[in-house]
Amino acid sequence: MAFDLTLRQLRYFAAAAQTGNFSMAAANEHVSQSAITNAVLALESGLGTRLFERLPQGVALTPEGQDFYNHARRVLDAARDAVHKPPFRSHDMRGTVRIAASYTVLGYFLPELLARFRATYPFIEFDLRDMERVDIERAVHDGDVDIGVVLLSNIEKLSRFGSQVLIRSRRQLWVAPSHPLALVDAPSLKDIAAHPYILITVDEGEQSTLRYWKKKGIAPNIAFRTSSMEALRGLVAHGFGVTVLSDMVFRPWSLEGNRIEARPVLDAVPQMDAGMIWQKGAQLNSPATALQQFLIHACGT
Template sequence: MKSEVTLRQFRYFIAAATSGQFSTAAVSANVSQSAITSAVQSLESQLKVRLFERLPHGVVLTPEGQVFFHHARHVMDSVNDAMRHASLLPQTATGTIRLAATYTVLGYFLPDLLSRFKRSYPQVEIDLVDMDRAALERALADGTIDLGIGLVSNIDVGQRYGHRMLVRSRRRVWVGASHELARQASVTLDDVQQCSYILLTVDDADTAALRHWGQGDAKLKIAMRTSSLEALRGLVAYGFGVSILSDLVYRPWSLEGKKIMAIPISDAIAPMDVGLLWPKDKEPSGLADIFRQFLIDACDSDGESLAASTGHLSTARSRRIGGKGA
């Protein structure tokens, strides 16, 4: 008789997908590594597909694994949302929330969360505006938005804004499958500095790239600058250079279907942080506060896998502020 798929298997599979290593997934799920391995093997057996490609330095989702991951995330998100709304009563709140988000947040973090919020509060309208960091800060200062969501470590929050961390995403080196660094289990910043570099210029990622080397005079061999993540993926996949970017925006394939590897960095570098911002003297109330609490609860309950819900890998969450750019 065919065995039943369990939520536990989904949870272990998601932990493996988001961490990129069965051993790390076991630690995050507080189980043995064999429990993770068994859950994944059981799912692969029932689905009759390989969900992971095993690599020297971990695992990466196969194309079939990516598709299954999105379904698994949807299942677990629905369970978490149902448990948060234990009364199961329809939410009748009405009105509009004025929300601004930066490029990385809007493209790679927010859509799934907005969809989940709308399922719980179908009559609430979200006035969403795409803003760069400078425009978002001006909107917060002017009070023309209720909440901003951006890369909080790009902003000197200090006493200027109220803020709350939502997700922290590690950075790794992206390389094409045929690149010489792809054979290494980990790389150093010196290794990266010797390679041609594809520099992303959106969301302060270009500034972040130089900060990885501290205050030193980093001489990157910049092969190309681009504001397009998809262009960067293609260039990396075809071997024109490497790039250091966060797992939040990582996908293992370019648009052309070429493989992209993400290699851990042995040097300590700051992760990328996504967070909520609001005017310091205007604590969110009403619908804005409902939305703020929804995001906080969703990120807390999803654990480290939230950033992966759009097809990326992520490290564990933290409440500290740190890291720059994408």
């Protein structure tokens, strides 16, 4: 049965999904918490399904909520692009942008944004390179690449570059629904350390993970290391272990279709920042400037 759906409802729902907290979503949207709550309740009533699990510390998307969030984000992105009118925009602009990206952002963040950019600038070509973060830094510094898209939180001396955060993604516990930790609303790192841990190694995942564990004075019980995100999902979904990873790469199912759930971590775990770097002080050409400004606009930063 059809029901009236507004962009405001989708925006409030997306804000709640991104923050995992109605009051924080309300603060970000500059509205009352009841406005967020009412929007979510109206969507759940109209769709006939629960979009969020209510937890003591906030909310978490249900599998149906995650699916709806993916659709809602595309609608909001399309609406934002439709009204995007930068002063330099020219639909017939031509040229090439040299972009380098690391594994995580290339696989889970950048392709959809590049597709949206191409819809606005159909004659701009991409020279897209898959590179390690250290190699991207070198290529940007030497002028071999116009824009690097990387995990900014892994760069030690970010001040060497011009930079812009595009997304801040919280890290949460990934767990199978049947796992004992799935019954805990917000497990601590100490709780997590009592169970086998699946550690992702790609994109400096091992170093960044162990960094915040070490700061807490606890070590995860590492059962398996892998560079494959799909292998990690499968192992977690089948209950062989748990992991803590960012929402940017979260999917509520494994390749085989088994469910994975996310839980907030009680301890302060650093978020993952992804964004752009470019040569400091350099004048980007028009296509590169168009992409730079588009990404800033598209990500709402």
